[in-house]
Amino acid sequence: MKTFFFVLSFCLLSSGLVAQDKNELVKILTYNIYHGENPFNPGQSNLDEIAALIKELNPDMVAMQEVDSMTTRTAKVYGTKVDLVQQLAELTGYHGYFAKAMDFAEGGYGEGLLIKNPATFETQNLSIPEGGEPRAAAWATITLDSGTKIAFAGTHLCHQFEKNRIAQVSEVSKKAKKESLPTIWAGDLNFTPTSEEYRSIKGNWKDAGALPTPYSPTYGSMEDGARIDYVWYDSSKFSLLSYEVLNVPHSDHYPVLVTLQLK
Template identity: 75%
Template sequence: MKFQFKIIVSLLFLILVAQPLAAQKSGETIKILSYNIYHGENPVNAGEGNIEQIAALIREFQPDLVALQEVDSMTIRTARVYGSKVDLVQKLAELTGYLGYFAKAMDYAEGGYGEGILAKGNGLFETQNLPLPAGGEPRAAAWVTYTLPKGKEIAFAGTHLCHQFEENRIAQVAAVSQRAENQKLPTVWVGDLNFRPESNAYKSIKGPWKDAGALPTPYAPTYGSLENGARIDYVWFDSSKFTLLDYKVLNVPHSDHYPVLVTLQLK
């Protein structure tokens, strides 16, 4: 009888322990891609487009959300590459079956230049204009509220920070991260931030934000050479809401940047 009682107690203990573990493992996963696409042109072969290759990459990895930087919309530059003016985000949306959104940061070459988001299946989109205390090129962040398959909503942003002045980068990081903190949803923000991890702009990021590419993740440059390039493209996530499952820098030659692919799990 005592032996049977011990078995029952042991089974109850295992059930009680297993339930929170199962709940922890049952959180939905989300796959995110961030990519500076060099305005839709192969950086090595001038005049050659890269959109077909980027679309193929997206179809291969099937991210839920894609943030695109250095995006042209209906510019003379796209006409030079593709034969007529092209909205690069909408072209990628057509080639992948995603929803596309272009967030114009500035007028450029008879069209626009800024950020793009591709969302698989749904999305409510907005543009955030970023501060320029030191002057320079206008910058923006593209935002989307995205619904996961089980109905959970998250917020996601992609941006491209100032390449000229650290004062601007610090102010722009503050603007994006503050808006992210104000979200009532689990939030991820990403992009080409034009700074390295040792910079003051990087160190200025406070709060719950975790850099998906920080150690102990193996260091991998995202710009220039994979051997001795710079890590300037990032995925930042709210560490109180997400767990990092996977981080990769993809070795593909379609741009002067490498795409960053991250898989997160909702806690």
């Protein structure tokens, strides 16, 4: 039995698209996992529920934010220090990668990726011109079943300063251009669609959640929360097939699930 329901869903599939090679479809999940702890029941792990959700949704790639690795904070929840990405990789059977943004609580704090197909990984450190917490992007170069290579990045932008977020968006975009592969990037970006940061994203980048109505928050209340979690894709290389925000109670954010097709 499914343990979630879709609060927003639209589908742009046509009979012609369905007939194409399914290996060309790419399913992306982005989720702020609240450092492996259920925010509504402090001290309780949320990893089993998140792993079950990932296995049921079966995305090709997952970007995770607020990820701890071997911190004393995880020890309070799990009884011992835990690498959350490694745990989720073992539970789901995906390839896992942790990109440390900063030292925290005797361990690390940053971004996590789970990738179904073979991939190579690297960490991009992002600038903080106004100061504040260090930030990073986790990058994967992924070989799809068809043999096509694509780039995927997951990040969690500064929660304090607009200037930092604008700089960080620019740096992710520049790296994507340098990679010269079909690129998708996703994460908790800590800005809304009416912000200057959002307007600073130019060129072929498209927000997968821009078209659906009514407005669907990804953080806070489903009635009056904020949309701050995104999947961005290069519209010259991908077409958008579906976008869904999932109402599940494992974090203070809602996971976003997007399906794209290579052009």
